[in-house]
Amino acid sequence: VTPLAPVDPTTVDDPRYLELDKAIRQHHNRPDGLIEVLHVAQRLFGYLPREVLAYIARALSLPPSAVYGVATFYHFFSIAPAGAHTVTVCTGTACHVNRGTEILHAIERAIGVRVGHTTGDGTITVAEARCLGPCSQAPVVVFDDEITGELGADAVLARLDRWRTR
Numbered sequence: 001v002t003p004l005a006p007v008d009p010t011t012v013d014d015p016r017y018l019e020l021d022k023a024i025r026q027h028h029n030r031p032d033g034l035i036e037v038l039h040v041a042q043r044l045f046g047y048l049p050r051e052v053l054a055y056i057a058r059a060l061s062l063p064p065s066a067v068y069g070v071a072t073f074y075h076f077f078s079i080a081p082a083g084a085h086t087v088t089v090c091t092g093t094a095c096h097v098n099r100g101t102e103i104l105h106a107i108e109r110a111i112g113v114r115v116g117h118t119t120g121d122g123t124i125t126v127a128e129a130r131c132l133g134p135c136s137q138a139p140v141v142v143f144d145d146e147i148t149g150e151l152g153a154d155a156v157l158a159r160l161d162r163w164r165t166r
């Protein structure tokens with residue numbers, strides 16, 4: 001993903017950008033949609049990575065400094081990863097019917113944090129997406145930047161255990 005990639009889902013291989021693009025399009029690429037788009041990005045990535053801010057700036061025709069300024073002004077946005085790792089669970093329709101939402105709840109129960117939050121030891125942030133694109137692989141779960149599909153709750157929790165015991 002290049003920081004100045006145009007808003008075209010086919011140019012990036014991280015499906016979280018597909019959902020981000022959807023939000024950008026809903027706001028017709030208008031600068032006044034910035035806060036809403038940042039909310040979607042924060043939900044998808046668990047925080048606002050630098051390259052995501054640059055991507056949004058370009059998509060909304062805003063100077064990167066302005067986007068950075070807004071992202072750092074509001075307390076509900078974070079520009080640094082809260083946890084060492086982020087797990088993003090898709091709960092879009094296809095993933096929901098294939099137990100995506102159940103997996104999200106299993107994660108919340110297992111590590112004791114709600115979506116959008118980070119474990120007390122700073123290891124894992126839990127994030128949620130509403131359709132990342134590869135619906136045929138539902139349920140889709142992203143471990144940091146690694147996209148996985150068709151994992152059951154036990155396998156997902158085992159991956160998180162490995163993060164926690166490292």
Ligand code: FES
Binds near residue numbers: 091094095130134140
């Ligand atoms: S609903 Fe999860 S990838 Fe589409």
